[in-house]
Amino acid sequence: VIHLGSSLAALVLVWLLHVMWFRLSPPRTRVQGLLKLFSVGFVVLVSGFVWAGWQRAGGPVGGVPLPATALVLYVLASLAYIIIYTAVEVDSPSALIVLLMRERGDQGMTFSDLREVLTDDNLVMARMRDLVAVGSVSDTGTQFRLEPRGLLIARVFAIYRGLLGRGLGG
Amino acid sequence: MVLNRLDLAVVGTALVSFLFFLVLHVIVIRRRPDSSAFQALVASCALFATLDAGAWLWLMIAGGQPLADYPATDIAVAGVASLALYGLLSFDYVIGWFNLGETARRIRLLRELARAPGQRMTADELLRVYNADMIVTARLGRLVSSGQLRVDGDRYRLGGRVFLGQAQLLVLLKSLIPPPAAKH
Numbered sequence: 001v002i003h004l005g006s007s008l009a010a011l012v013l014v015w016l017l018h019v020m021w022f023r024l025s026p027p028r029t030r031v032q033g034l035l036k037l038f039s040v041g042f043v044v045l046v047s048g049f050v051w052a053g054w055q056r057a058g059g060p061v062g063g064v065p066l067p068a069t070a071l072v073l074y075v076l077a078s079l080a081y082i083i084i085y086t087a088v089e090v091d092s093p094s095a096l097i098v099l100l101m102r103e104r105g106d107q108g109m110t111f112s113d114l115r116e117v118l119t120d121d122n123l124v125m126a127r128m129r130d131l132v133a134v135g136s137v138s139d140t141g142t143q144f145r146l147e148p149r150g151l152l153i154a155r156v157f158a159i160y161r162g163l164l165g166r167g168l169g170g
Numbered sequence: 171m172v173l174n175r176l177d178l179a180v181v182g183t184a185l186v187s188f189l190f191f192l193v194l195h196v197i198v199i200r201r202r203p204d205s206s207a208f209q210a211l212v213a214s215c216a217l218f219a220t221l222d223a224g225a226w227l228w229l230m231i232a233g234g235q236p237l238a239d240y241p242a243t244d245i246a247v248a249g250v251a252s253l254a255l256y257g258l259l260s261f262d263y264v265i266g267w268f269n270l271g272e273t274a275r276r277i278r279l280l281r282e283l284a285r286a287p288g289q290r291m292t293a294d295e296l297l298r299v300y301n302a303d304m305i306v307t308a309r310l311g312r313l314v315s316s317g318q319l320r321v322d323g324d325r326y327r328l329g330g331r332v333f334l335g336q337a338q339l340l341v342l343l344k345s346l347i348p349p350p351a352a353k354h
Binding site for chain 1 (some may be wrong): 174176177178180181184196199200203207247248251252254255258259261262265266270271272273274275276277278279280281282283284286288289290291292293296297300301302303304305306307308309310312313318319322324325326327328333334336337338340341343344346347348349350
């Protein structure tokens with residue numbers, strides 16, 4: 001249980017460090033910063049387990065010895081948080097829709113009401129500008145051109161969606 | 171740090187359950203293309219969570235090889251840990267990968283460009299094949315079919331609280347860690 005507990009404690013500690021770091025002096029590339037921070041936490045956790053193992057001369061730590069479980073738990077929970085965090089940087093249209101609906105209460109909204117807020121520019125072109133910023137697409141001034149990195153992502157998802165028998169998505 | 175059979179069994183059962191879930195969800199989604207992908211994912215995931223929990227429960231109650239030398243309480247903790255790993259694996263896959271293909275606008279834009287002649291398009295061409303009308307229509311359809319919105323004539327109203335709760339959680343996270351600039 002100590003292994004699992006220390007894994008959860010490490011997650012909470014890294015998360016608190018992340019909140020402090022990102023509030024005080026956020027890194028330029030935030031997701032990369034987050035990956036580095038959780039990686040440091042992983043190294044510290046492994047070191048802690050190795051040290052605890054030596055201290056106990058190979059005996060189980062805390063009754064149930066589950067170091068691999070604790071490490072996998074840490075990695076998967078970190079990944080889950082990073083996935084959730086990416087939604088903080090980019091507003092999801094579905095989240096915007098339900099938040100707008102809540103504001104309107106019983107009055108609700110029509111499709112036209114929603115379209116006044118959710119425009120081609122903020123739903124589509126903003127995402128295109130993101131793709132240009134990360135180098136998946138280039139902007140020639142008159143056209144958007146797919147770059148090798150973007151083509152690779154498009155092909156991987158085309159194969160995956162083909163396997164599922166699903167359409168273009170989006 | 172000493173690995174042992176119980177530890178390996180936790181990681182192993184979670185991984186095997188997850189692999190079966192992957193195979194089953196592909197089969198179900200392919201065989202029922204018109205039904206909700208979300209329901210197929212939830213049903214496939216729940217089936218193997220139940221089987222994983224059942225296997226650990228059987229180990230705890232019946233004992234026997236290969237974990238005969240571990241007390242039932244250790245096996246119970248291991249079973250809960252296995253379910254937690256399986257849940258996280260499934261969450262990471264569904265939200266971090268499946269959802270990208272299903273709803274991510276960036277992936278759709280890349281795929282539209284990949285299909286275009288010369289893999290290039292003007293902004294007008296792009297907006298003819300993928301635009302805000304399509305995006306809002308698709309979201310409203312998903313939110314209505316999952317019960318998060320209800321529709322009365324041409325008016326949509328809040329129908330469920332699950333997705334609203336997730337959206338509010340994101341708002342809370344944003345207040346803790348302000349994003350660099352408002353992006354949609």
